[in-house]
Amino acid sequence: MENVWTLLSWGPEGWSDDIAWGVLVTVSLGLATLPVGLLIGFLVALAKQSPEPSLRLAGNVYTTIFRGLPELLTLFLVFYGAQIGLQQLLHLISPGTNIEINSFVAGMVALGVVFSSYASEVFLSAFRAIPQGQYEGGYSIGLSKGQTMRLVVLPQLIKIALPGLANLWLILLKDTSLVSAIGLADILRQSGIAARVTKQAFLFFGFACMIYLVLAIISSFGINAIERWAGRKEAQR
């Protein structure tokens, strides 16, 4: 049996450099999905708390679908479905050309819609926690609808929604492991390759789990910092 430390070392002998690339892919996938998911989630939440019934219905359909489907299935639907759909669209324009969906983009879209449907629920409950008087106060001092939203409601909304969103970020980070199933070289796939080559499956999958734990711990430090920053005005109220 080779030395464990050699296997985990950096360089041609060890696998740390390969797995480090996987960490980079995982983290960048998560960070790329986050803003998209937050934005769509916020818009869907806006739709779901609007007084207009048709908007509410449209928003609810979105959440129902993407919260009800398994993440892995959503990923496959996006990966294969978008490929077939775009292919057929492209054939209408210029027959004979082929298109390949980038697995990173497919992962981003699939994780983004799942994240946004959960995030919309978090935002929605935060919206409900803000009293109507806040809007009325904003209008009464002459702010427009957009200004009221941006200057009065949003700062409070973010503070209320933060714990829920932080939780969703941790879930997103774990869900990125699913993209290894469509061939993206993330942490899990890289350690899977290492495990197959070296026949040290327990070592490498255990190592992968430890990396996810470290990422979660780093995230919770970041989240704490953001929460401190968001709550810094709390004492003045």
Place this chain on the structure above:
Amino acid sequence: MSAVTETSTDVDRPPAIPRPWTAARITGHVFIVLWLMLGVAMVGYLVNAWNPDLFEKYAPYYLSGLLVTIKLVAVSIVLGALLSIPIAYARMSKNKLLNALAYAYVYFFRGTPLLAQTFLIYYGLGSFRPQLEAVGLWTFFRDAWYCAVFAFSLNTAAYQAEILRGAIESVPKGQWEGAESLGLHKYQILRKIVLPQALIVALRPYGNEIILMIKGSAIVAIITVYDLMGETRRAYSRTFDFQTYLWAALIYLSMVETLRHGIEWIERRITKHLKR
């Protein structure tokens, strides 16, 4: 008499508030139309792609896959629930060592992806084949199905332990003290006073956990367990027909929605006494 007839003139109902076509209303209708178009397109596609041979060949596979999924989730949830009781107890105990051990367990299983845990157990424990053979556990860990049940039970136990702990701690301390002052034993208090109140709080998280397990169970397809997702992948790899995935999506969606509405119904019923 005449005064009455004079005052009772017909009164018109106030006119309906006009509902102008605001930007929000237009956007809402546009999105509804988009969803409808998507739905019609999907139904149209499924009708168009309807293939009796394909259905006849793969419907039994889908059914068996569905049963595998349900069985996997049911067994894992029950085993996880049993396992979660000592973990929740340890998490709430004043013993520092016990508490730390339970915390580490929960942190590990909640902090790492279920897929990684499943790989760790299915592929990883293969590294210890001689040792496992020596204690006679190899037949258990060689089988993908048992590994999946094992991994899922350990995972959901961690989540359920937290649900249980949160629910028990949500019951005010005065309930314990009040029951103690009546001379009830600790286990009587737990069983008759605290748990009935805690389970109302825990119902929704438990329901969510079952739904998460149903959705999470799709990943066992990657370790070659032929659950609903596994059968779907097999059907797709043989036919390259995209409708295989759409059928799976419909089945999963209806399963999750039924469960969600069922839990909401139960919650409405058991919280009747709390409604004012």
